[in-house]
Amino acid sequence: MGNKHKKPMVLLVLALLSLALAGCWDLWEIDDRGIVMAIGIEEIPPEEVLQTQGLERQLIESTNERALKITYQFAVPSGFAGEGSSGGPAYVNLGTTALSSEVRLRGLISTQSSRKGDLTHLQAVVLGPEVCKNGIYCVLERFIRDPGVRRQISIFVTEDDVAQVLDVNNPQEPMPALYLVSLTDNEDWANRMPPDMQLGEISRRIRENAVYVVPRVAAGENSLKMAGGGIFHGDRLVGWLGELETNAYRWIIGEVDTAPILVAAPGSKGPRRTEGYLAENTQSIRSVEIVDGQIKLKVKISTEGTLVERQIKEVVWSNEALAEVKKALANRVSMDTKVLIKKAQEEWRLDLFGFGREVEKKYPQLWKEIKDEWNNLYFPGALVEVDVDVIINRTGTKR
Amino acid sequence: MEYKAKGDSKVKKPKKIERKTHRQEIYEGNLNQEQKADRELWPDLTHNIAVLKGRLGGSPDIVFHEFVMGVDEIEACLVFTDGLVERAVVTQDILRPLEIDVPMLEVQSEEKILVDIDGLVTRLRQRAIQSAEIRKEKKFDVLIGAALGGGVVLLYGDQEEALIISAPGWPSRGVEEPSSDTLIRGPRDGFNETLRFNTALLRRRIKDPGLRLESAMLGKRSRTEINICYIYDIVNRDVLEEVRKRLKKIDIDAILESGYVEQLIEDSYLSPFPQVQTTERPDKAAAAILEGRVVILIDTTPFALIVPATFVQFFQSPEDYYERWLIGSLTRFIRYIASYLAVFTPGLVVAAVAYHPGLIPTKLTLAIAASREGVPFPIVVEVLLMEAAFEFLREAGARLPQSIGQTIGIVGGLIIGDAAVRANVTSPLMVVMVALTAVASFAIPSYSLGIGFRMLRFPTIFLAATFGIYGVVLSFILINIHMVTLKTFGVNYLAPFTPYQFSDWKDLMFRLPWKTMVTRPVYTAPQDLVRQKVADSEEGDNEQS
Numbered sequence: 001m002g003n004k005h006k007k008p009m010v011l012l013v014l015a016l017l018s019l020a021l022a023g024c025w026d027l028w029e030i031d032d033r034g035i036v037m038a039i040g041i042e043e044i045p046p047e048e049v050l051q052t053q054g055l056e057r058q059l060i061e062s063t064n065e066r067a068l069k070i071t072y073q074f075a076v077p078s079g080f081a082g083e084g085s086s087g088g089p090a091y092v093n094l095g096t097t098a099l100s101s102e103v104r105l106r107g108l109i110s111t112q113s114s115r116k117g118d119l120t121h122l123q124a125v126v127l128g129p130e131v132c133k134n135g136i137y138c139v140l141e142r143f144i145r146d147p148g149v150r151r152q153i154s155i156f157v158t159e160d161d162v163a164q165v166l167d168v169n170n171p172q173e174p175m176p177a178l179y180l181v182s183l184t185d186n187e188d189w190a191n192r193m194p195p196d197m198q199l200g201e202i203s204r205r206i207r208e209n210a211v212y213v214v215p216r217v218a219a220g221e222n223s224l225k226m227a228g229g230g231i232f233h234g235d236r237l238v239g240w241l242g243e244l245e246t247n248a249y250r251w252i253i254g255e256v257d258t259a260p261i262l263v264a265a266p267g268s269k270g271p272r273r274t275e276g277y278l279a280e281n282t283q284s285i286r287s288v289e290i291v292d293g294q295i296k297l298k299v300k301i302s303t304e305g306t307l308v309e310r311q312i313k314e315v316v317w318s319n320e321a322l323a324e325v326k327k328a329l330a331n332r333v334s335m336d337t338k339v340l341i342k343k344a345q346e347e348w349r350l351d352l353f354g355f356g357r358e359v360e361k362k363y364p365q366l367w368k369e370i371k372d373e374w375n376n377l378y379f380p381g382a383l384v385e386v387d388v389d390v391i392i393n394r395t396g397t398k399r
Numbered sequence: 400m401e402y403k404a405k406g407d408s409k410v411k412k413p414k415k416i417e418r419k420t421h422r423q424e425i426y427e428g429n430l431n432q433e434q435k436a437d438r439e440l441w442p443d444l445t446h447n448i449a450v451l452k453g454r455l456g457g458s459p460d461i462v463f464h465e466f467v468m469g470v471d472e473i474e475a476c477l478v479f480t481d482g483l484v485e486r487a488v489v490t491q492d493i494l495r496p497l498e499i500d501v502p503m504l505e506v507q508s509e510e511k512i513l514v515d516i517d518g519l520v521t522r523l524r525q526r527a528i529q530s531a532e533i534r535k536e537k538k539f540d541v542l543i544g545a546a547l548g549g550g551v552v553l554l555y556g557d558q559e560e561a562l563i564i565s566a567p568g569w570p571s572r573g574v575e576e577p578s579s580d581t582l583i584r585g586p587r588d589g590f591n592e593t594l595r596f597n598t599a600l601l602r603r604r605i606k607d608p609g610l611r612l613e614s615a616m617l618g619k620r621s622r623t624e625i626n627i628c629y630i631y632d633i634v635n636r637d638v639l640e641e642v643r644k645r646l647k648k649i650d651i652d653a654i655l656e657s658g659y660v661e662q663l664i665e666d667s668y669l670s671p672f673p674q675v676q677t678t679e680r681p682d683k684a685a686a687a688i689l690e691g692r693v694v695i696l697i698d699t700t701p702f703a704l705i706v707p708a709t710f711v712q713f714f715q716s717p718e719d720y721y722e723r724w725l726i727g728s729l730t731r732f733i734r735y736i737a738s739y740l741a742v743f744t745p746g747l748v749v750a751a752v753a754y755h756p757g758l759i760p761t762k763l764t765l766a767i768a769a770s771r772e773g774v775p776f777p778i779v780v781e782v783l784l785m786e787a788a789f790e791f792l793r794e795a796g797a798r799l800p801q802s803i804g805q806t807i808g809i810v811g812g813l814i815i816g817d818a819a820v821r822a823n824v825t826s827p828l829m830v831v832m833v834a835l836t837a838v839a840s841f842a843i844p845s846y847s848l849g850i851g852f853r854m855l856r857f858p859t860i861f862l863a864a865t866f867g868i869y870g871v872v873l874s875f876i877l878i879n880i881h882m883v884t885l886k887t888f889g890v891n892y893l894a895p896f897t898p899y900q901f902s903d904w905k906d907l908m909f910r911l912p913w914k915t916m917v918t919r920p921v922y923t924a925p926q927d928l929v930r931q932k933v934a935d936s937e938e939g940d941n942e943q944s
Contacts, residue, residue, distance in 0.1 A: 022754075022869040029778060030752045031771045035764065077769035120757030121764055148757065178761070 034115030037091065038177035040071035040162035041139050042128030044097060056099075065099040066134060071163050072096070073177050074113060075121075080174065090174035093166055119146060123177040124154045125199070126217065128162045132230060132237035137206050140235075144203045151200030154184050156217045157230035157237065165219045176224070180217065183226040188257035192243040194229035195255050209234040211350045211375070213241055213249065231348060233375075239348050248340040251333055252299055252353050254284030260308070263328035275325050279305040280393070288358045288382075290366075295382040297341070297355050301333060302389040322392060330388035337386050345380040355379065439537045442557045448476050451554075454543055461546065468497045468555070469505055475555035478542070483549040485568025493551060493564060532565040544622065567595075574600070577679035577701070579846060582718045589679045594624055594698035600681035601628060601696075605688065609633070615646060617660065617697075621653035625660070628684070628694040635691050635924045638707055638888045642693050657702040660695060664706070666887050671854050673847040674887040676708035683717050691925025707888035707923065711896070711907055713845035714738070719910045728909035735908060737842035741852040742878070744836045745782050746859035746871045748828075752778045754867030770826040779864040781825050785833040786856065788815065793837070894922035 044067040049060060052067070059065055072094045079088040094112045125143065127136060143149045158165050166176050173179035184196040194213040205212045213229040228246050231239040241249060250256050261277045282303040289296045307325065344352050356374050360367040370378050440447050448463065455461050464477040475497065479489065536542055537560050546552045549567030574596065577589030590597045598612055613627040625646070629639055645664040654660060661675040662668060678684055679701050684694045687705040695704040705712075714734045719727035752771070756764050774781060792811035796804045819825045836856065843849040855878060862870030885892035895903035903920050905911040918928045 019866070022866045024865045026867060027753050027864075029771075030756045030764065030768050031774070033756060033768075035756075035768065037761075075765050075768070077765050078772045080765045080769055118756070121761045123761065150757075 028116075028118070032115055033118035034113045035075040035077070035121050036072050036117045036119050037075050037121065037175060038073040038124045038126065038166055038180065039122065040073075040126040040128070040166045041131055042069050042071075042162040043067070043130035043134060044069050045130070059099060063099075066131075066138075068098050068131065068139065069162075070096055070098055071166050072113070072117060073166050073175075074115075074117070075175065091176065093163065095163060119143075119149045122149055122153050124156060124180045126156045126158055126162050126165050126180070127214075129157065129159050129237065132157050132232070135235045136202075136232075136237075137235035140199065140202065140206075143199055149199070151198065151203075153199040154181055155197050155199060155202055155214055156180060156226075157214050158217050158219070159240070160219045165217055165224065168219055168224050169222050170224070171222070179224060180226075183217070183224065184215065186226075190227075191247045191250055191256060191259040192227040194241065194246050194249065205232070206235045211352050213246070213352065216240065231350065231352060233350055238350065241352075244336070245340050245343070248336040249352065251282070251301060252284060252286070252337050252340065254282060254301070256282040256303070261329055261332055263325065263332055275328075276308045277305055277325075277329050277390075277392075278308050279303045281305070286353060286355055286358055288355055288362060290363070291383070295359070295378060297382050297384050299337060299341075299353075299384075299386045300389070301337070301387070302391070303333070304391040304393055307392055307395045322395075326390045326392060329390045333388045333390075334386040337388075338384060341384050341386075345382070345384075349380050350375050351379045355382075438539060440539070440542075440554075440559050440561060442559050444474055444476065444554060444557055447554050447561075450539060451478060451543065451546075451552075454539065455546070464494075466494070466498060469502050473556045475553060478546045478552040478554065479550065479566075480547055483547075483569045484551055484566045488566035488568065489551055493553070493566070497553075532563075534563050535560045536563050537561075548622065569593075571596070580678055580680045580683065580717075580844070582680075582716070582721070584721045585717050586680075586682050588681060590681060590684075590696075590701040590703055592699050592701060594626060594696055597681070597696050597701070597703065598626055598628070601685055601688070601694070604681060604685040605630070610688070612696075613643075617646065617649055617651070618654040619650070619652050621655065623654040624698045625654070626696040628688060628696060630688055630691075633689065633691045633919070633925045633927050634693060636926070637924070638691075638890070639693055641888050642695070642706060646695075654697060654699075656700045657695070657697045657704050660697060661704055667885060670881065670885055671851040672710065672882065672885065672892070673713065673845065673851065674708055674885070674892065676705040676712055676845070677702045677847070678705060679703075680717060686717065686720070689930075690919050691923045691927075707890040709887065709890060709894050709922070710882060710892050711894075713848040714843065715906075715910075716844040720913075724910055724912045728911070731910055732908055734843055737839040738848075738852055741836050741840035741843070741849070742855050742859060743871060743875070744832060744839070745786060745856055746863035746874060747868075748832055749778055749782055749860055750863040750868045750871050753864065758868070767826075767828055770828045773823045774826050775823070779860065781829050782832075782860055783857075785825055785829045786836075786860070788819075789833050789837050790853075890922060890924075895920070898922075 049067045052060065056067075060067060074092050074094065076088060076090055076092055080090040096112065122143070125140070127139070131139060140155075143153065156165075165180075168176050168179065170176070170179055173182060184193070187193050187195060194215050197212065197214045202212075202214070204210075211231065211233050213231055215226055216228045216230055218225045218227070227243045229241045230237045231241055247259065251259070256279050259279045259282075261279070263275050263277070282301065282305075284302075285300045287298045287300070289298060341353070344350055351374060356367075356371070356379070359374070360371070441450075448465070452463065460481045462477070462479055462481050464479075466475055466477075467473060468475050477489070477493065536545070542552050542561055542563065545563040545565075549565065549569060551564045551566050553562040553564060555561070571593045572591045574588045574591060576587045580589075588600060590600065602610065607630060609631040611629060611631050615625050615627070617623050617625050627639075627642060627646070642664070646660070649660065649663050651659065651663065657677060661673075661677065665674045667674065676687070678687075684696075684703045684705065688694050693706050695706070697704070714731060716730070719731050722730075751758050752767060756767075759767065771778070776784070788811070792807060792815075795811075796807045799807060816830045820827050820830060836853075840849045840853045843852065855874075859871060859874040862874045864870070866873060882893050883891075883897060891898055894900060895907060900922050902918065903922055905916055906920065913931075914933065917931055917933060919925045919930045921928065
């Protein structure tokens, strides 16, 4: 009636409406959820697609859709939980085929799974080589958009069969999805893996049309191996980074935690007598400079670490000997990195290391002109200078 | 027939009116008009005895002992309640002197002592009766009250005044260790059912002349004595005035326990939170008095009331102050955590499992899902079942004799818990959760607050079941709104959290060292804030070090 009661009434109505935001219709008990732990996606080869008939065939032909084979890894809780487990497997993999535009992937699998798939605990997405070559955005879009999916999902590429990767029977880790993710935790001990690439990060890189490396996983008899990576430009796979290349790649981007290097021991002849160096604190500063109209890429790596193994006879390190080892170490690192940069310049013609950003920061005007041709023209033509500074904090014990 | 029935009802009506006056009849007996005017003693012993007998009825426990005393053989009568007076006092200290010693004295000194009442009183005080308290009284009501309350009434001769000699001696428990409020370190004595003992226990702790006791009678029929205790120059006068006012308003037939008084003077009877603290411990009561609070001691119950009682007070245990401050702080902090666990754990579990498994770490999710495998009920039903089972067990254990109570614990905890899990009625996780909330609710030193929290758990479960985490948050907000608006005797219930009073935080979540607790709590507004003076020499020492 009066204006006096209007305000409280409006507030009351708003407050009551807020109750409708959540309610028992959202109820979805934990035992009614099929907890999806991992998803593997691979493209169905064209010859198989040609065999499809009916509506699917029509759709594929008319819309130029891609046909995908999707493997869902569902957790089987009773097989997972420690002592009380029935001894059955901890997971079940269910596969289905779908068109790339069918975003509602979770609906599809419900034709096979007894429980509706719940993606809130999704740990990993494994992408097959073909789907990566043809572009991953349209496959990942569904996960990027879903508010119920975490941004911290690890993404992997594989050269093997995706279904095989998700079906590795490792007694240490009963669930392949958790096995995969636990491997990414070892990154700081194993320099041959590229840094973990997560969904949120990939979504950003795709948007920026950036160049990045996604960890590669290979399926063995009863184990998985994570080493090397797939090089992506935008949302497409353009090449593979080998294991040792990954090592050098991490030196350049400064993501080295512990990296053993072997160099010949001072005074010894041949590679038999070696010194093992363990980097403990490494920084890498990338910068660009224009010298005489030429773009020069500079990498300054400074690393601190320990000489863990010691194989020369002298009891005390002399300064000369130390200097020699340091020099050998620096040479080794700069050689490795130079080789990789050269390969990036000549073979892939891709700026894997983010020098482009340095150009953008330092010469914004220039960057505007050259950015379209950066990967193709300017990056491959640039000069490279690698400067490695090694500090040895401690020398290890004599064997 | 109908007519008759009507007639009957007509007859009954005046009967009802008679019943109303019947109450007075009990008091005044079947007395004539003249006697109804009996408010004070008549100069006629036989008449006075008749009046008293009429009022008190023929109850066998009320003794009228008639005798003669002195050389002049003056008639006298002792009136007292058997069992409420010390028999030895009556015989040794009252009857013997009156019947034997005083006549002897009269014979020896040839002086007539027992002529008038004043002479009697002086003489009795000087020579004969050793009882501490003797007073004169005229009014029948007072005499009756005294005779029923452990006093001995001496009617004698044709006097218009009688003597009340106090000789209380009723069956009473000794000073024992309180069964609630138990401590590992601290005094072992506890209040009992006799008010005078309790006041003595307080006095023994505070010998300050400022400690005042105010006596009042509560309960029309029970005539329970209560004492309001406070320290004159510390107490918050407003609170004291409010206590007096509220106590004065009480008009009830009987006070059988301090709970009656508590519930009649508390601010909000709808609140699940206790607003008056109860204790069996004299040291706790003394501490409250020293903080400027008011303690109400009530006869016939060992539970003293402490007002005003704020929320934080229920988390304090005397031991916090007796143990070293680190231990005290830790235990108190644990209690706060326990309070949150007691209220919100089941709700959070329901919300997380039924609505937001994404909030639970992956491996735990799988573990929960595995433990729920095969349980036929939704999580809400499971939680409610288990919580209800716990409440049954607790109630059964509390009401049974101790020896059987332990059996209940074994049957309930071990057999039902284990068997229910094996029978797939509930999951092991639920058993763990119920045990956790139960233990947490018992970790709060105040039993009544613990019960309050356990009650709040159920609405929280329902809200969580309908709204998920949002419901738990709603419950939290509602509880907080309620607590913020609650006041107890003019003091904010959440003080000193809000209104914010930082100087009182020394004794809130943590109990800081005694050396830093220089002032009394500000939020209770005592007249004298200074609790201790830090010695100058000590300050000098600190500066040096």
